[in-house]
Amino acid sequence: MTIGVLAVQGAFIEHEKMLEKLGVDCFEIRKSSDLDRPFDGLILPGGESTVMGKLLHSLNIFDTLKSKILQGMPVLATCAGLILLAEHLTEDSTVHFGTMPVTVKRNAYGRQLGSFYTEENFKGLGKIPMTFIRAPYIDKVSPEAEILATVDGNIVGARYKNQLGISFHPELDESTAIHELFLTMVKGASSN
Amino acid sequence: MMNKRYELNKELAQMLKGGVIMDVTTPEQAHIAEEAGACAVMALERIPADIRAAGGVSRMSDPKMIQGIQEAVSIPVMAKCRIGHFVEAQLLEAIEIDYIDESEVLSPADDKFHINKTKFNVPFVCGAKDLGEALRRINEGASMIRTKGEPGTGDVVQAVRHMRMMNQEIARLSSMREDELYDAAKTLQVPYELVLYVHEHKRLPVVNFAAGGVATPADAALMMQLGAEGVFVGSGIFKSGNPKKRAAAIVQAVTNYTDAKLIAELSKDLGEAMVGINESEIELLMAERGK
Numbered sequence: 013m014t015i016g017v018l019a020v021q022g023a024f025i026e027h028e029k030m031l032e033k034l035g036v037d038c039f040e041i042r043k044s045s046d047l048d049r050p051f052d053g054l055i056l057p058g059g060e061s062t063v064m065g066k067l068l069h070s071l072n073i074f075d076t077l078k079s080k081i082l083q084g085m086p087v088l089a090t091c092a093g094l095i096l097l098a099e100h101l102t103e104d105s106t107v108h109f110g111t112m113p114v115t116v117k118r119n120a121y122g123r124q125l126g127s128f129y130t131e132e133n134f135k136g137l138g139k140i141p142m143t144f145i146r147a148p149y150i151d152k153v154s155p156e157a158e159i160l161a162t163v164d165g166n167i168v169g170a171r172y173k174n175q176l177g178i179s180f181h182p183e184l185d186e187s188t189a190i191h192e193l194f195l196t197m198v199k200g201a202s203s204n
Numbered sequence: 205m206m207n208k209r210y211e212l213n214k215e216l217a218q219m220l221k222g223g224v225i226m227d228v229t230t231p232e233q234a235h236i237a238e239e240a241g242a243c244a245v246m247a248l249e250r251i252p253a254d255i256r257a258a259g260g261v262s263r264m265s266d267p268k269m270i271q272g273i274q275e276a277v278s279i280p281v282m283a284k285c286r287i288g289h290f291v292e293a294q295l296l297e298a299i300e301i302d303y304i305d306e307s308e309v310l311s312p313a314d315d316k317f318h319i320n321k322t323k324f325n326v327p328f329v330c331g332a333k334d335l336g337e338a339l340r341r342i343n344e345g346a347s348m349i350r351t352k353g354e355p356g357t358g359d360v361v362q363a364v365r366h367m368r369m370m371n372q373e374i375a376r377l378s379s380m381r382e383d384e385l386y387d388a389a390k391t392l393q394v395p396y397e398l399v400l401y402v403h404e405h406k407r408l409p410v411v412n413f414a415a416g417g418v419a420t421p422a423d424a425a426l427m428m429q430l431g432a433e434g435v436f437v438g439s440g441i442f443k444s445g446n447p448k449k450r451a452a453a454i455v456q457a458v459t460n461y462t463d464a465k466l467i468a469e470l471s472k473d474l475g476e477a478m479v480g481i482n483e484s485e486i487e488l489l490m491a492e493r494g495k
Binding site: 022 | 208213216218219220221238241242244280297301302327459460
């Protein structure tokens with residue numbers, strides 16, 4: 013099993029370290045030729061979604077990644093990654109991949125002073141650490157998407173088919189639970 | 205300070221990695237920077253090249269001007285306060301700035317003491333010429349470090365010198381016997397725990413960006429290849445012929461900093477780079493402020 017990690021900007025190394033801890037191979041996607049390598053799952057990391065959205069186009073990787081997602085490649089998207097997947101953004105007409113039927117509110121907790129850490133329940137995983145950095149949350153989910161976690165009534169984790177979208181940063185904390193959940197999705201997809 | 209707050213502040217810097225932070229003086233420039241792919245902007249009234257030209261005392265920017273930029277963009281907004289001027293820092297915290305740069309670019313307000321950054325909830329980035337400076341700032345509560353370089357010159361030589369110095373000193377600490385670290389802590393004037401961290405992890409405990417004199421995509425890629433985790437570009441963009449194009453080119457060069465073919469493409473037709481001043485022609489060395 014090999015995971016491609018989008019590495020145009022942001023905290024991609026933290027995801028790679030998580031995968032290393034779990035004994036899974038990965039490589040960085042920085043330009044179109046990187047997409048010639050075969051991979052079974054995709055991670056869209058945290059960082060700045062405006063930067064990543066722009067670089068996906070200028071580096072010619074947008075179309076290939078989007079079609080892979082639409083064809084069912086499992087995706088783990090954290091924070092800015094979730095914004096890339098969202099079909100709609102609250103009070104913002106920007107759409108990046110737009111493959112996940114959710115409406116995401118950017119900077120939903122305000123500026124850096126609003127960043128926080130908590131421990132909450134995540135469906136099927138119990139209580140896990142959650143680090144929110146200038147984080148978004150999910151304003152609305154379509155009925156086909158499943159809500160996996162809420163914090164103070166706001167949706168912070170959801171799944172739609174092959175797409176796992178999370179507004180916090182599992183790559184920054186000790187728990188590997190979210191990454192293990194994603195790898196289970198990847199295993200499921202490749203055995204089909 | 206709650207320890208978790210410091211963790212969250214270091215983690216925001218982690219999110220900025222692989223990105224370019226651009227100096228902007230107006231909401232319009234902030235828009236251009238965001239459109240070009242800046243991962244954050246530094247709001248200031250005058251860019252370093254103009255501060256240098258104008259002379260006189262340079263202070264924190266007008267909060268109204270900073271707030272104008274905060275409203276104009278969705279990416280993090282940073283702003284500078286003078287070294288040691290903890291009240292300017294308090295004001296920046298009051299307007300909920302995302303990152304404070306306690307910066308040698310402004311005139312120092314204190315020639316001995318830096319701000320006790322552990323007393324703040326907002327994060328601080330500080331400049332450093334070498335490992336000792338970097339660790340002293342971290343000990344005071346900085347959650348991100350940048351090279352000082354020589355701001356407002358368009359001359360990358362000092363940023364290169366500072367980054368190489370930092371790398372050499374980290375390598376030296378990493379290769380020391382553990383019983384030699386106590387003496388290293390004494391020489392560097394920092395607590396043993398920070399020295400031990402660098403020894404064990406072969407890196408600073410916080411994110412380290414390059415800053416000061418970066419003017420071209422090649423300059424930015426040079427700093428990345430030397431080990432910077434991202435780049436600040438101050439005067440280099442809005443003092444150049446085609447800011448939009450140059451900014452976008454520097455952003456791409458930072459992502460693919462080892463791809464010479466791509467960077468060669470990106471470097472074509474960028475218009476005039478900022479004129480620049482050579483190190484030997486400078487009267488005021490900002491990097492010598494605050495050690």
